[in-house]
Amino acid sequence: MSTAAPPQVGQSATRKSQRKRGGPTQTTDRTKAERKLALMLCAPAVIAMLLVTVYPILYAIVLSLQTVDLRFPEESGFVGLDNYGAVLSSPLWWQDLFNTTLVTVVSVAIELILGMALALVMHRALFARGLIRTSVLIPYGIVTVVAAFAWFFAFDPSSGFVNNLPFVADDKAWFGNRQDAFTVIILTEVWKTTPFMALLLLAGLATIDNGLYEAAKVDGASAWQRFWRITLPLLKPALLVALLFRTLDAFRVFDSIFIMTRGSQDTESVSILGYNQLISRLNLGLGSAVSVLIFILVLLIAFVFVRVLGTAVPSQGAKK
C-alpha cells in the first residue's frame, strides 16, 4: 500500500512527525482543543453527506420492501422481497443491465486507448500545448445534455451533417435501430469523457522519471518496449484510478440516452429504467428495488477494482 502512496504524502507525514518530535511535548488540553476544532470543522460536511446519501439509501431499502405506488396510495404495504423478485425475473432488467454493461465496457475501453494516446501526445507536446489543453477541456466541461444534443443533431437524418459525409448513406436513420443508436451513444460518451481520462493519465506520466527512458534508450530498447516496460507499469496506479472512476461514471449512463432515444430501440440503461419506474410511473416500491440493485452493482464494481485489481484509492494516501 505504501509503495503506491505518492511522494507528497510521505513528505507531509515526515513533516508532521518532525513537528511533533521537534516541539515541546503537547499537553492533553492542546490535543483536546485540536480534536474539538477538527470535529466542529468536519461536522457540517459530514452531516450533509450522510443526510443526502446514507439516509436516502436506507429509505430506498425500506421503500423497496413495500408496495408503494403513488398512483394507488391505498394499496401500500410490506411485501418483503417481492419487488426484487419482480425486477430480477423481468427480461427488461436483464436487457437494460446488458445494455449498460455494453456501453460501459466499450466506451471505457475506447476512452482508455484514446486517452492514453492523447496523454502521450500532450506529454510530448512540441508546441501549442496550451491550445490542445484548452480544446480537450471543452468536451470535459460541456454540459452532458448539450453534448448529447450536439451529437444527436450531427447524426440526425433530417438536419445532421454526418449523412452528407462520404461513405455514409444519405438517408441512414441512426436512431432507428439498436446498433447504430448505440454507436452514437458510445461516441458521445467517449467524446465527453476521454479528456478526463487523458488528463489523469497525463498527470501520471509527469511523475515518471525521464532518466529511466534515457537509460532504456542507451540499452537499446525500442519505443514500443519502453512503453510496455516502463510507461505502463509505472502508470498502473494512475491508470487504475482513472479506470475505476470512469467505469463507475459510465455505469450510471443516463443523460445521453435520455436525450437521444429515451430508451427506444432497446437502448434503455438501468438508470433510465429506475427513472421510468420512480418518476414516470411513480412506482416507488419497484423503482427503489431497481435503485438498490444499481447501488449493489456499483459497490461490486468498486470492490473488484480495489480488492481484486489492487487500485490504490486516494484515501489510502491519507493514512499515516
Place this chain on the structure above:
Amino acid sequence: MENRSRRAYSGWAVALAIVLVYALVPVLWLISLSFKSPATVSDKKFIPTDTTFENYTTLFSGGLDSPLLRPLINSILIALIATIIAVTLAAFTAYAIARLDFPGKTLILAGALAIAMFPPISVVGPLFDMWRALGLYDTYPGLIIPYLTFALPLAIYTLVAFFREIPWELEQAAQVDGATPWQAFRKVILPLATPGVFTAAILVFIFAWNDFLFAITLTSSDRARTVPAALAFFTGESQFTAPTGNIAAAAVLVTIPIIIFVLIFQRRIVAGLTAGAVKG
C-alpha cells in the same frame, strides 16, 4: 538529426489537427445550427447561408415566461449557491484533515470517496418522496442540497491536496505570536489557500451546472428547473416545427460560461482534477 526533428514537428502538427477537429466539431456544429433560419436548418451545411439571431431572441421573448430566461436564472443561482456552500464546508473539512490531528480522518476521506462513486439514481426516488413531504420539491434548496453534497467529495479532495502544499510554518508563527487555532486559520491560512479554494469552486460549479438527473426528477416547472432539464422539455413554436434551432442556441448559451472558465482557468482546472486522483 534535423530531418528527424522536422518529421517530429509535422507528426505533432497532424496529431494536433486531429485532436482539435475531434474536440471542436460538435460544438461548431451547434453554433452553426443556432444561426440557421427555420428554412435552412436542414441544409446540412457547416456555414449558415442566411445568418439569423432569431433562434436566440425567441428564447427570451416574453421575459420570465420565455423558454429560457427563467431556467437560465435558476441555473446560475442554484449553481452559485451550491458552489459557495460546498466550498465553504469543504474548506473547513479539508483544513481539519490536512492540518489537525484527530481520529476519524481516514473515515471521512473514505466516506467522501464512497460518495464520489455513489450512483445518484439510487437516491432520486427517496429524495423525490422526502422533498415532496418537506415542501422542497420543485424549489431551489431541493436542488442545491443534492448538488452541494455530491460535489463535496471533489471539493474536499481538491482542497486537501492544495492545503498540504501550504507553508504551515507561517501558521505556527502566528500561533507562537498568540493567535488561537481559529485565528491562525482565518487570518493566515485562508488567504494562502485562496487559489485552491478557487479551483474547487470552478469544479463544483461545472458539476452543478452540468447535472441533469436531479434537475429532471426533483423539479416539475420553471420555478426551479435548470437549463439542462428545460432543454430536454423544449417544444417548437408550433407542433410542426422542431425546436432544433432554439435548442442549439440555448445549448450554445450554456456552453459559453464553461468556455470562459476553461480559457481563463485551464491550468487550475487541470491541477484540481488531477490533484485528488493522483496525488492523493
